[in-house]
Amino acid sequence: MRYLRLIIFLGAMLSAFSSTAQRTYQGITLQLDTLKNLRDAPINIFVPEADQVWGTDNSIPDSILWKWMVQREYAQMKSSHKRTGSARSSESNTDTSGMNCPNLPDALYILTRCQHDTLTISLLRRCNPSLxxxxxxxxxxxIDSLKNWTLQNVPDGALSRITINYPHCINNKAVKIPLEFYLIPVKDKNASFSDNRVNQMPLFISFEKTRVTEFSNAHLYFSKRKYSSPDNIGLNIKIFENGAFHKNKIVNKLRYKDQYKMRDTFSIGSKLYQIDSISHNWQYAYLHVLKDSVQQIKLSPNSLKILAPYFKNSDKMIVDFWGTWCNPCIEKLPALKTLHQQTGEKYNFLSVCVDKPENTDKAKAIFSKNKIAWSQVFVDMSKYANSIVGELEVSCFPTYMIINKKGEITFSGCGTDGFNTLQQLTLKN
Incomplete structure (x- = not known):
């Protein structure tokens, strides 16, 4: 009988534990779809090189042979990651320059032709003999439809997703990996060509692998440019909610980002979720709901140690992230000075200048010209990743934060919207 009671007791405990675990970690599976339109999607586009143009001056050309330097685009993307301090060591085994794989194709060639009232776009073997x-x-x-199309009004489903096997250099070996992209033959008001014939038959390319899913009145966009690393590495997630994409900010103990990574926590509505993984075939994304409804967003002890000397007359601090290269940052200094005068003894102020070391004197001169009385500290922008700026993932300038003496970040916002919210929060208290 005692053994029977013990078994019943253990069964009840396990049942309770299982129930609690399910309440804390409710697994969610989301089906991913390809893009139905590119208007609202957070895609990146670029312009290939018009290698050859056939046609008379100032008229619609007969044909254009476009040259897409695939390896160069990857290399430029990689160097851009390094400049912003966001390169990941786990991706370092991929050589995107092709330096160690001499037999890689030099480019992907795309032919556009005007035939009567139709524009044709072709990927031909004779134009890509080594591919x-x-x-x-x-x-x-x-052609009549293309004349009225822009990147902002392309009809749903008008542009086809293309997938080809393209060789990449991985561990000094050429390996064919699916390359997914869109060829976009529409005009863009922000781009023009020196050759007017090309302006009349433009072509743009988006080569991110992108999927979208609808979840709890929001849209989640999963995208990735690099296919030479595991799916969870280099994956970006953007969230569209309430008519706008999430931006970098912290409000009401909830952190929002303009770009999420795998294992990040995000908020939709009043709930917190964590992104767990994505299936290898990009058909499903997996996440779970968290038990907590707020996030504990705190500085590391090392970063808090940097701020500690500047907590003087209050246990709260307004931190302004700026740089001498950032005109909006400088333009907002007079308004920030006024806010400093209005908040009196309620808040300490500190500016963090993210810049090149040689611009330190320039930063001091800008403060002196604007008669800024509070202190500022300097962060070498080349050491972004290992600084307080990198820890807080500040990528938009100016960024304003409210941090208390415990290192808790109660607010973060960027630009004019961020400053306006900062005013509202500080002046009402």
């Missing part, structure tokens, strides 16, 4: 295309690709569009 060994699995199949040739042909797209066609009515």
């Amino acid at each position: 060994d295309l699995d199949k040739e690709i042909f797209l066609s569009y009515p």
